[in-house]
Amino acid sequence: MDLQHYIGNRDEFPILKNWNFLNHAAVAPIPHCAAEAVKSFAVHASEHAYIDSGWYRQIEELRKLAASFIGADRQEIAFIKNTSEGLATVANGLDWRDGDRVISTAVEYPANVYPWMDLAKRRGIEFVRVQEVVGPDGARRVPQEQIIKAAEHPRTRMITLSHVEFGSGQRHDLVTIGRFCRERDILLCVDAIQSLGVLPVNVREMNIDFLSADGHKWMIAPEGAGIFYCRRELIEKVHPVLVGWMNVANALDFDKIDYTLRPDAARFECGSLNVPGLLGLKASLEMIASIGIDNIWQRVRMLTDRLIDGLRELGFTVASPRSGQEASGIVSFGREGLDIAAVAKRLQRERRIELATRAGRLRCSPHFYNTTDNIDELLRCLSEDAAIR
Numbered sequence: 001m002d003l004q005h006y007i008g009n010r011d012e013f014p015i016l017k018n019w020n021f022l023n024h025a026a027v028a029p030i031p032h033c034a035a036e037a038v039k040s041f042a043v044h045a046s047e048h049a050y051i052d053s054g055w056y057r058q059i060e061e062l063r064k065l066a067a068s069f070i071g072a073d074r075q076e077i078a079f080i081k082n083t084s085e086g087l088a089t090v091a092n093g094l095d096w097r098d099g100d101r102v103i104s105t106a107v108e109y110p111a112n113v114y115p116w117m118d119l120a121k122r123r124g125i126e127f128v129r130v131q132e133v134v135g136p137d138g139a140r141r142v143p144q145e146q147i148i149k150a151a152e153h154p155r156t157r158m159i160t161l162s163h164v165e166f167g168s169g170q171r172h173d174l175v176t177i178g179r180f181c182r183e184r185d186i187l188l189c190v191d192a193i194q195s196l197g198v199l200p201v202n203v204r205e206m207n208i209d210f211l212s213a214d215g216h217k218w219m220i221a222p223e224g225a226g227i228f229y230c231r232r233e234l235i236e237k238v239h240p241v242l243v244g245w246m247n248v249a250n251a252l253d254f255d256k257i258d259y260t261l262r263p264d265a266a267r268f269e270c271g272s273l274n275v276p277g278l279l280g281l282k283a284s285l286e287m288i289a290s291i292g293i294d295n296i297w298q299r300v301r302m303l304t305d306r307l308i309d310g311l312r313e314l315g316f317t318v319a320s321p322r323s324g325q326e327a328s329g330i331v332s333f334g335r336e337g338l339d340i341a342a343v344a345k346r347l348q349r350e351r352r353i354e355l356a357t358r359a360g361r362l363r364c365s366p367h368f369y370n371t372t373d374n375i376d377e378l379l380r381c382l383s384e385d386a387a388i389r
């Protein structure tokens with residue numbers, strides 16, 4: 001379908017009947033097509049169990065589709081229950097040595113912090129977190145040159161970053177960072193949950209070695225169904241964190257025990273999959289693919305630019321970097337002395353506008369189906385709020 005078909009379409013996005021939903025960087029509403037996929041599963045499962053379902057054939061189609069979204073091969077894709085599982089697979093599956101350095105930022109979502117802190121405690125790695133700085137315009141960013149400087153140490157083994165930082169919305173230049181890593185044989189691990197589905201991602205062009213993303217944010221899919229990418233040359237160097245009946249090459253031969261791990265990324269799938277969640281993810285990704293990720297990003301960029309212009313007129317400071325390739329679907333903003341939590345609560349309860357609060361700021365994250373009226377309504381309500389005036 002053409003992008004215009006979905007904008008403000010309450011049949012395709014029933015959330016619009018109830019909410020001005022501007023919080024896709026949290027847990028997004030699922031579209032009608034994804035809901036129907038989950039319902040179809042439930043009906044078939046209740047009336048026919050698994051017989052003639054075709055579910056796993058559809059899931060293999062999803063594997064190919066997910067690979068195409070990031071410029072990978074289907075053999076490099078595993079299905080995971082959340083972003084944390086993919087990151088933990090990397091952290092716990094590699095053969096670490098005492099003194100190995102892992103470089104990250106000090107503003108990562110906890111899913112990309114605790115696995116490395118655990119490694120530092122158990123395996124003696126050095127976990128280095130580069131600090132965020134505030135520019136003269138109030139924008140917050142982790143300077144790329146500081147990330148690279150920290151990684152120039154000879155014991156650096158990995159850089160692990162969110163493609164888009166969840167708090168500020170800063171998008172990292174993964175092409176430059178990935179090139180730096182590949183030239184120095186440093187691994188690059190990416191948390192892509194805040195970019196996949198809204199921004200172009202290509203693991204080859206970005207020299208990404210590992211990528212993890214659940215579907216419940218910008219891919220507008222059910223929670224508990226995501227994708228994990230492992231570069232083909234590294235698959236056999238990462239040991240599965242969990243080993244069960246599905247990791248092995250001949251998993252369907254139940255009468256023969258043969259502990260030979262699969263040669264592809266599906267070796268990281270230890271048991272039965274979240275079938276309804278993955279069917280919902282497939283429906284959502286098919287819709288996104290039909291629109292085109294470049295079209296989606298153009299639309300979201302326009303909506304967020306419109307929001308930022310209005311916020312600045314109201315005297316808010318925008319913390320999200322927007323120059324060059326730094327922009328994302330996240331707009332983080334605030335004002336000194338303002339009770340941000342109270343504003344967010346009033347917007348939700350009195351105006352049915354859903355935002356998030358992060359790091360003492362309001363965070364807005366519209367998607368392609370949101371309208372300019374949705375943005376203007378938020379700005380109007382902010383301008384009418386007595387506490388803000």
